[in-house]
Amino acid sequence: xxxxxxxxxxxxxxxxxxxxxxxxxxxxxxxxxxxxxxxxxxxxxxxxxxxxxxxxxxxxxxxxxxxxxxxxxxxxxxxxxxxxxxxxxxxxxxxxxxxxxxxxxxxxxxxxxxxxxxxxxxxxxxxx
Amino acid sequence: xxxxxxxxxxxxxxxxxxxxxxxxxxxxxxxxxxxxxxxxxxxxxxxxxxxxxxxxxxxxxxxxxxxxxxxxxxxxxxxxxxxxxxxxxxxxxxxxxxxxxxxxxxxxxxxxxxxxxxxxxxxxxxxxxxxxxxxxxxxxxxxxxxxxxxxxxxxxxxxxxxxxxxxxxxxxxxxxxxxxxxxxxxxxxxxxxxxxxxxxxxxxxxxxxxxxxxxxxxxxxxxxxxxxxxxxxxxxxxxxxxxxxxxxxxxxxxxxxxxxxxxxxxxxxxxxxxxxxxxxxxxxxxxxxxxxxxxxxxxxxxxxxxxxxxxxxxxxxxxxxxxxxxxxxxxxxxxxxxxxxxxxxxxxxxxxxxxxxxxxxxxxxxxxxxxxx
Numbered sequence: 001x002x003x004x005x006x007x008x009x010x011x012x013x014x015x016x017x018x019x020x021x022x023x024x025x026x027x028x029x030x031x032x033x034x035x036x037x038x039x040x041x042x043x044x045x046x047x048x049x050x051x052x053x054x055x056x057x058x059x060x061x062x063x064x065x066x067x068x069x070x071x072x073x074x075x076x077x078x079x080x081x082x083x084x085x086x087x088x089x090x091x092x093x094x095x096x097x098x099x100x101x102x103x104x105x106x107x108x109x110x111x112x113x114x115x116x117x118x119x120x121x122x123x124x125x126x127x128x
Numbered sequence: 129x130x131x132x133x134x135x136x137x138x139x140x141x142x143x144x145x146x147x148x149x150x151x152x153x154x155x156x157x158x159x160x161x162x163x164x165x166x167x168x169x170x171x172x173x174x175x176x177x178x179x180x181x182x183x184x185x186x187x188x189x190x191x192x193x194x195x196x197x198x199x200x201x202x203x204x205x206x207x208x209x210x211x212x213x214x215x216x217x218x219x220x221x222x223x224x225x226x227x228x229x230x231x232x233x234x235x236x237x238x239x240x241x242x243x244x245x246x247x248x249x250x251x252x253x254x255x256x257x258x259x260x261x262x263x264x265x266x267x268x269x270x271x272x273x274x275x276x277x278x279x280x281x282x283x284x285x286x287x288x289x290x291x292x293x294x295x296x297x298x299x300x301x302x303x304x305x306x307x308x309x310x311x312x313x314x315x316x317x318x319x320x321x322x323x324x325x326x327x328x329x330x331x332x333x334x335x336x337x338x339x340x341x342x343x344x345x346x347x348x349x350x351x352x353x354x355x356x357x358x359x360x361x362x363x364x365x366x367x368x369x370x371x372x373x374x375x376x377x378x379x380x381x382x383x384x385x386x387x388x389x390x391x392x393x394x395x396x397x398x399x400x401x402x403x404x405x406x407x408x409x410x411x412x413x414x415x416x417x418x419x420x421x422x423x424x425x426x427x428x429x430x431x432x433x434x435x436x437x438x439x440x441x442x443x444x445x446x447x448x449x450x451x452x453x454x455x456x457x458x459x460x461x462x463x464x465x466x467x468x469x470x471x472x473x474x475x476x477x478x479x480x481x482x483x484x485x486x487x488x489x490x491x492x493x494x495x496x497x498x499x500x501x
Contacts, residue, residue, distance in 0.1 A: 037162055
């Protein structure tokens with residue numbers, strides 16, 4: 001999915017929702033990956049874990065800093081990107097593609113309305 | 129006060145570096161990727177702007193005795209052209225700064241250059257000034273000297289390719305580790321020092337600011353076939369960390385003694401006198417309360433400065449520096465911990481965001497280059 005079709009949080013996560021709004025892939029934006037710099041370790045929730053909207057669900061360790069990973073939605077983790085375990089640098093290389101973090105089975109589709117569209121996100125990071 | 133620019137800040141901006149304020153200077157923290165910059169120095173060559181470092185000159189008939197009293201290491205061993213790593217302490221043995229002492233000229237009117245940490249320039253200058261006595265003059269030349277570091281296995285080859293060093297290459301290529309030579313260019317002094325802060329073979333080049341931009345470009349151009357990369361402060365930190373060099377503000381600070389920080393090798397208690405000697409001799413006799421230790425974490429979480437270290441379930445100290453080692457591909461940290469010989473080995477844990485992570489004590493340095501300095 002292209003960034004133009006994704007939704008965004010102010011914590012720099014992207015959300016790619018499937019057609020019937022039952023499931024969403026989640027990652028961090030190119031801007032966030034660039035700000036963090038080289039990512040060396042990502043702690044993700046396990047498959048089946050319950051996550052809550054805007055609550056921490058993991059951590060991202062970069063060489064210079066560490067960041068919390070927030071869940072953009074409430075629901076259940078339905079898939080975890082296992083490739084990030086040994087190759088977290090994928091997130092720096094392909095934040096919107098191969099660098100996805102988890103898929104979440106959406107519990108409350110109403111939460112999607114609170115997310116920004118691409119234009120609003122770009123405006124927020126000063127790149128409109 | 130707004131941060132100072134080095135003679136190379138404009139070049140870093142042009143290269144798209146991420147610039148931060150560090151020790152009162154606009155400094156490049158990274159140009160592309162910390163890991164790539166780090167690897168360039170370990171495998172090929174990297175170029176650093178370290179013009180923020182401070183340079184003091186101490187001259188006069190009593191300069192030799194003065195410098196030897198000021199620092200803990202033995203300056204009497206220095207011959208002209210030699211460099212010495214040392215610390216200077218207060219009377220109570222705590223570290224004012226770690227520094228390099230260059231003996232430029234000996235004889236009856238000796239001349240020394242002291243290279244100090246950027247963040248400590250003012251503190252160091254007032255500490256030294258307070259001890260200056262007759263026959264000694266002290267001058268802060270930090271703003272009149274730019275400093276470029278060339279580090280990596282190909283560093284000597286690079287200098288050989290630069291026309292800038294052509295008149296001096298005989299001397300440069302025979303420089304031994306912790307030695308320097310000087311030559312004249314357009315009436316100004318260039319100092320080439322075989323030193324560095326990366327654990328890799330390399331040189332530090334002290335030049336007048338007006339030469340800095342031209343020399344940087346020449347080094348980048350001549351180094352292109354060798355795979356040179358400009359390297360920022362972030363990779364400078366991961367490089368020095370792997371080599372387990374102390375960084376002031378981390379392993380050393382105003383409350384730490386050199387004996388705690390693993391620097392007893394630069395504290396020469398057999399010297400007749402130096403500032404802090406009595407306190408350090410006493411500390412050594414009683415055994416230092418803390419020691420600097422290296423740890424390897426089992427996971428890949430990073431133990432960062434200030435994280436608490438536990439030994440056998442008891443709070444035993446704090447992390448001073450920690451990162452994921454790009455060369456060794458492990459999560460490593462240094463920590464100041466209780467110096468208790470009865471501590472059971474392997475019983476360490478580090479608290480990372482409310483979780484206890486097992487950590488194995490490992491010997492320092494973490495990394496040693498095959499080609500020294």
